[in-house]
Amino acid sequence: MDWVALRAEASSAATRAYAPYSRLHVGAAGLTDTGRVVAGCNVENASYGLTLCAECGLVSALHAGGGSRLVAVSIVAGDGRPLAPCGRCRQLLFEAGGERLLVDGGEGAEPVALSTLLPGAFGPREVDARRGTS
Numbered sequence: 001m002d003w004v005a006l007r008a009e010a011s012s013a014a015t016r017a018y019a020p021y022s023r024l025h026v027g028a029a030g031l032t033d034t035g036r037v038v039a040g041c042n043v044e045n046a047s048y049g050l051t052l053c054a055e056c057g058l059v060s061a062l063h064a065g066g067g068s069r070l071v072a073v074s075i076v077a078g079d080g081r082p083l084a085p086c087g088r089c090r091q092l093l094f095e096a097g098g099e100r101l102l103v104d105g106g107e108g109a110e111p112v113a114l115s116t117l118l119p120g121a122f123g124p125r126e127v128d129a130r131r132g133t134s
């Protein structure tokens with residue numbers, strides 16, 4: 001896994017962030033199990049609650065480009081160093097990559113599995129298994 005290259009893609013996406021309110025530029029890049037690289041950046045709104053995180057853009061790009069599963073992601077701020085994904089985005093990443101999805105830990109640090117960042121996750125399996133009968 002070329003984390004340096006994936007991080008560079010995330011950094012490049014961060015340069016295209018639209019974040020005039022927080023001024024925190026975020027980029028996310030992911031590698032699929034078919035070898036495709038997809039990326040996204042955060043997009044803010046004057047109505048602050050409508051902000052789209054970088055990971056949202058990444059997941060949209062994943063599906064718009066044909067789908068498949070994420071196997072590795074790097075999420076960075078404008079300084080190029082990894083940023084902890086927010087709670088909502090951990091859930092989005094879980095849907096797109098599952099518990100074994102590897103998340104960049106940064107230079108000199110080990111990547112972490114998504115199961116560490118989102119233990120006991122709710123996912124598609126629960127929807128299937130617990131769908132109501134009444």
Ligand code: THU
Pocket residue numbers: 019022024026041042043044051052053054055084085086089
């Ligand atoms: N942000 C992301 O893009 N991803 C995250 O996982 C954390 C937060 C963005 C949203 C907002 O534009 C800015 O960072 C400050 O919260």
